[in-house]
Amino acid sequence: MTAVDGDQVANDSYDAHTLQEKWQARWAKENPFAASEDPADDRPRSYVVDMFPYPSGDLHMGHAEAFAIGDVVARYRFQLGENVLHPIGWDSFGLPAENAAIKHGTHPAEWTYANIETQAESFHRYGISFDWSRRLHTSDPEYYRWNQWFFLRFRERGLAYRKDGLVNWCPKDQTVLANEQVVQGRCERCGTEVVRRTLNQWYYKITEYADRLLEDMAQLEGKWADEVLTMQRNWIGRSQGADVRFAIEGRDEPVTVFTTRPDTLYGATFFVVAADAPLADELCAPEQREAFEEYRAQVAKLSDIERQSTEREKTGVFLGRYAINPVNGDRIPIWAADYVLADYGHGAIMAVPAHDQRDLDFARKFGLPVRVVVETGEADPNDSGVATAGEGKLVNSGPLDGLSKSEAIPRIIEILAERGTGEGTINYRLRDWLLSRQRFWGTPIPIIHCPSCGEVPVPDEQLPVLLPDDLRGADLAPKGVSPLAAADDWVNVDCPECGGPAKRDTDTMDTFVDSSWYFLRYCSPHEENAPFDRDAINKWGPVDQYIGGKEHAILHLLYSRFFTKVLYDMGMVEFTEPFTRVLNQGQVINQGKAMSKSLGNGVDLGAEIDKYGVDAVRLTMLFAGPPEDDIDWADVSPAASLKFLNRAFRVMVQAGEASQPGVDPAEGDLALRRATHQTLDKVTAAVEAQRFNVAIARIMELVTAARRAIDSGPGAADPAVREAAEVIAITLSLVAPYVAEEGWERLGHRGSVAIGNWRTPDPALLVQESVTCVVQVASKVRDKLEVAPDISAEELERLALASEKVRNFIGDRQIRKVVVRAPKLVNIVVG
RNA sequence: GGGGCCGUAGCCCAACGGCAGAGGCGGCGCGUUUAGGUCGCGUACAGUGCGGGUUCGAAUCCCGCCGGCCCUACCA
Numbered sequence: 001m002t003a004v005d006g007d008q009v010a011n012d013s014y015d016a017h018t019l020q021e022k023w024q025a026r027w028a029k030e031n032p033f034a035a036s037e038d039p040a041d042d043r044p045r046s047y048v049v050d051m052f053p054y055p056s057g058d059l060h061m062g063h064a065e066a067f068a069i070g071d072v073v074a075r076y077r078f079q080l081g082e083n084v085l086h087p088i089g090w091d092s093f094g095l096p097a098e099n100a101a102i103k104h105g106t107h108p109a110e111w112t113y114a115n116i117e118t119q120a121e122s123f124h125r126y127g128i129s130f131d132w133s134r135r136l137h138t139s140d141p142e143y144y145r146w147n148q149w150f151f152l153r154f155r156e157r158g159l160a161y162r163k164d165g166l167v168n169w170c171p172k173d174q175t176v177l178a179n180e181q182v183v184q185g186r187c188e189r190c191g192t193e194v195v196r197r198t199l200n201q202w203y204y205k206i207t208e209y210a211d212r213l214l215e216d217m218a219q220l221e222g223k224w225a226d227e228v229l230t231m232q233r234n235w236i237g238r239s240q241g242a243d244v245r246f247a248i249e250g251r252d253e254p255v256t257v258f259t260t261r262p263d264t265l266y267g268a269t270f271f272v273v274a275a276d277a278p279l280a281d282e283l284c285a286p287e288q289r290e291a292f293e294e295y296r297a298q299v300a301k302l303s304d305i306e307r308q309s310t311e312r313e314k315t316g317v318f319l320g321r322y323a324i325n326p327v328n329g330d331r332i333p334i335w336a337a338d339y340v341l342a343d344y345g346h347g348a349i350m351a352v353p354a355h356d357q358r359d360l361d362f363a364r365k366f367g368l369p370v371r372v373v374v375e376t377g378e379a380d381p382n383d384s385g386v387a388t389a390g391e392g393k394l395v396n397s398g399p400l401d402g403l404s405k406s407e408a409i410p411r412i413i414e415i416l417a418e419r420g421t422g423e424g425t426i427n428y429r430l431r432d433w434l435l436s437r438q439r440f441w442g443t444p445i446p447i448i449h450c451p452s453c454g455e456v457p458v459p460d461e462q463l464p465v466l467l468p469d470d471l472r473g474a475d476l477a478p479k480g481v482s483p484l485a486a487a488d489d490w491v492n493v494d495c496p497e498c499g500g501p502a503k504r505d506t507d508t509m510d511t512f513v514d515s516s517w518y519f520l521r522y523c524s525p526h527e528e529n530a531p532f533d534r535d536a537i538n539k540w541g542p543v544d545q546y547i548g549g550k551e552h553a554i555l556h557l558l559y560s561r562f563f564t565k566v567l568y569d570m571g572m573v574e575f576t577e578p579f580t581r582v583l584n585q586g587q588v589i590n591q592g593k594a595m596s597k598s599l600g601n602g603v604d605l606g607a608e609i610d611k612y613g614v615d616a617v618r619l620t621m622l623f624a625g626p627p628e629d630d631i632d633w634a635d636v637s638p639a640a641s642l643k644f645l646n647r648a649f650r651v652m653v654q655a656g657e658a659s660q661p662g663v664d665p666a667e668g669d670l671a672l673r674r675a676t677h678q679t680l681d682k683v684t685a686a687v688e689a690q691r692f693n694v695a696i697a698r699i700m701e702l703v704t705a706a707r708r709a710i711d712s713g714p715g716a717a718d719p720a721v722r723e724a725a726e727v728i729a730i731t732l733s734l735v736a737p738y739v740a741e742e743g744w745e746r747l748g749h750r751g752s753v754a755i756g757n758w759r760t761p762d763p764a765l766l767v768q769e770s771v772t773c774v775v776q777v778a779s780k781v782r783d784k785l786e787v788a789p790d791i792s793a794e795e796l797e798r799l800a801l802a803s804e805k806v807r808n809f810i811g812d813r814q815i816r817k818v819v820v821r822a823p824k825l826v827n828i829v830v831g
Numbered sequence: 832g833g834g835g836c837c838g839u840a841g842c843c844c845a846a847c848g849g850c851a852g853a854g855g856c857g858g859c860g861c862g863u864u865u866a867g868g869u870c871g872c873g874u875a876c877a878g879u880g881c882g883g884g885u886u887c888g889a890a891u892c893c894c895g896c897c898g899g900c901c902c903u904a905c906c907a
Contacts, residue, residue, distance in 0.1 A: 013869090226835080226836095227835060227836065227901085227902080230834070230835060230902085231834090231835085231901095231902060231903085234833090234834070234835095234902080234903065235902095235903085237906065239906075239907085241907085257907080258906095258907065259907060260906095260907065261907080272907090312905085314905085337905095338905085339905045339907095340905080340906095340907075341905075341906065341907090343906095344906045344907075345906075345907065348907095349907050350907085351907085352907090356907070357832090357905095358905055358907075359907085361905095427906080427907090428906090429906050550901090550902095553902085554902090623843095623844095623854085623855070624843070624844085624855095625843070625844060626844090629837095629844090630900090631843095632843080634842095635842065635843050635844095635856085636843070636855090636856080637843090637855080637856055637857090639856095640855065640856060641855090643869090643870095644855085646869095646870095647870090650870090682853095691845090693843095693844070693845085693854080693855095694844095694845065694853080694854080696854075696855090697844090697845075697853060697854035697855075698853080698854080699854095700853095700854055700855075701853075701854070704854095707871080708871095708872095711871070711872095712871095712872090772850085774849075774850050776849080776850085776887085776888080778887085778888095779849090779887065779888045781850050784850075816887085817887060818887090819849090819887050819888075821849065824849070824850095825849050825850085825888095827849080827887055827888065828887090829887045829888090
């Protein structure tokens with residue numbers, strides 16, 4: 001729909017849809033955004049990646065914002081004349097495809113690839129500057145075979161392993177979930193309460209890289225959002241402390257606990273083991289067996305939500321056994337409780353109720369002793385019920401008495417080390433990455449289980465292990481084991497080692513594996529002998545600018561960082577961090593709330609584009625505010641964006657009709673020329689700073705200045721008007737590519753405006769003849785002076801003091817100080 | 832409970848520690864128009880959530896509150 005229907009201005013107004021078709025066809029033919037692999041091409045290289053979409057349907061408003069932002073970054077680099085790699089692909093494995101297949105009795109690939117086509121077409125329409133020749137889909141065998149290849153390499157390096165573990169299990173999706181996929185005790189995908197189960201699962205040993213993931217963040221400081229770095233730091237959760245071994249009565253082996261407060265060891269008055277850990281079961285004395293079993297059953301019934309609810313009273317049961325404090329020989333009772341987590345530290349703790357609130361709550365509930373060992377000057381926890389954690393002198397602590405906390409910690413670690421009952425250590429909150437999924441639409445794990453040879457890797461030359469294509473619909477319905485287990489022909493194979501009958505592993509990999517390295521594949525997407533070409537990735541990588549939502553601040557970004565470091569260790573890449581800069585755009589919301597079906601506040605991207613055109617929608621997204629902020633669609637006006645684009649378009653058309661390309665701008669109106677060059681300067685700065693809303697505001701000002709020059713200034717034929725119109729086309733091309741291309745053509749240019757046309761402002765036109773200097777008396781503005789930009793401080797001070805207005809305000813007060821910030825400000829401090 | 836981000840006109844948002852207002856929406860007015868819309872021009876509207884502090888000078892830096900959002904959550 002155009003803004004105008006049929007009167008005399010129709011020919012200077014634009015029809016978005018006509019332009020879209022015209023320029024799409026042109027771009028499809030000329031492929032202007034293809035990255036060059038010519039070794040002789042010595043232009044600076046730039047690698048810009050948008051987080052690839054999951055093909056859940058057509059593109060939505062969130063995609064529109066994210067990709068509009070990424071496109072400004074990429075198009076700016078194109079305009080600078082750089083060799084830009086700006087690829088696109090699809091994260092096309094995952095649950096929804098399987099659910100759709102079950103519903104429609106089809107194969108997940110049908111739904112997936114149909115949606116990919118829809119999205120690809122929408123991307124074309126949306127005018128994103130992709131190099132389409134590098135398109136990839138993670139569900140293609142030529143992609144996922146390399147997930148399998150990486151798995152085997154990781155396994156060789158001891159970074160992929162299997163273990164029994166308590167896992168998060170989603171009863172609805174019938175699959176395990178990674179910790180990262182459990183949100184407040186619920187399945188991230190379907191919202192069902194997660195329960196805990198013991199299963200034998202594959203893991204990637206990300207914990208081995210915990211320190212490097214932490215340390216290398218120094219490289220990212222200032223280039224990633226602080227918020228994201230903080231979230232990752234917290235997620236990794238490094239904490240320094242000590243392992244302490246407690247002997248157990250009637251058991252040969254001691255039990256180790258981790259503590260961050262080894263200095264309070266003399267205050268340990270009981271010992272707690274996670275109720276759901278095997279250790280609790282093992283330590284339980286026969287006479288307490290019944291009570292323990294009952295308690296354990298009660299704990300197992302709790303969902304994570306109930307278990308995690310705050311202000312829950314402490315529960316637990318005495319196990320009838322005792323541990324021996326290694327420093328003072330105290331015999332302390334061992335309890336089982338659910339406030340101790342089985343999978344953190346060693347699943348057991350020494351409880352120091354005087355100085356840990358949780359332990360104190362437990363002690364008070366069960367009448368266990370509380371012994372103060374740090375004198376902090378606070379109320380006695382025995383009376384107050386509040387554990388003390390402040391600084392103070394150690395008491396009741398033998399050799400530690402009189403020491404401060406910071407002196408006592410190294411001392412006790414020394415003592416423990418001498419006796420061989422402990423040592424300083426570091427513990428992490430980060431857990432290993434649970435890889436296995438009992439679902440169909442993912443990468444099969446390339447392992448064969450042989451009754452005689454055990455766990456046998458699929459030989460590289462047999463990769464990829466393809467998904468069977470005859471499973472569809474009901475075959476895929478969740479049964480608690482992978483659907484692949486039902487594909488007999490697929491499961492039963494000969495053992496690669498002994499040739500005997502064996503079975504394939506029937507689990508598939510977490511799809512976060514797919515997204516952990518796709519940005520490496522883009523550099524050589526057709527490589528057949530390796531996941532990627534080493535030279536290609538080291539030429540393009542790491543990604544200069546990565547763009548995506550902060551919902552992936554922990555998961556995807558952490559896994560990608562981990563993968564990159566492993567590949568660095570394997571000698572496959574020369575960098576240790578995958579993304580030099582990351583920009584996390586906000587969400588598009590409506591009326592203060594996330595768009596959702598239940599609220600009925602969804603806005604359809606296709607409908608918005610039909611109504612206002614691509615350029616207006618993109619402009620609206622970018623002008624709404626800084627890219628990190630959420631956009632409330634109720635607060636913005638695509639209609640106003642369209643009005644502006646029409647205004648800009650008319651300026652370009654009128655300038656194009658009134659003059660020819662190549663006229664000498666030096667002969668044009670000086671005031672407009674200054675405005676044009678100021679705009680160039682400011683737009684460049686704003687784009688560099690990723691303040692796209694500000695950049696657009698500057699372009700708007702230039703359009704207004706050009707409008708006035710045409711209507712009530714030197715007129716449309718003035719060379720300065722042409723110069724302004726060309727700068728409008730060039731700068732606008734980052735945001736509104738269709739109008740910019742058409743305007744450029746109407747200005748008499750052939751070829752695309754989008755590549756290598758950015759201009760550098762003429763410094764001579766940026767210097768002002770005079771600036772306004774503010775003269776303050778006691779910090780209040782009392783006069784303004786027009787002065788030369790290069791005026792000296794002395795001269796400025798003299799002029800300010802000479803001002804009659806200023807002198808009046810000073811009156812008979814004493815001048816105590818004169819602050820001069822030439823050429824813009826003088827502040828006269830009076831006393 | 833812990834950590835982080837944000838509060839500027841009716842609304843969305845700008846402002847290297849230096850005149851609080853760049854831009855837009857929405858108002859209002861004038862012109863164009865038979866009229867509406869479009870188009871052009873012009874206007875009004877806040878003293879920066881609250882209280883302290885640092886400074887010649889604070890929306891900006893620091894501390895404490897209030898309000899909103901996000902992350903994390905019995906991690907020993």
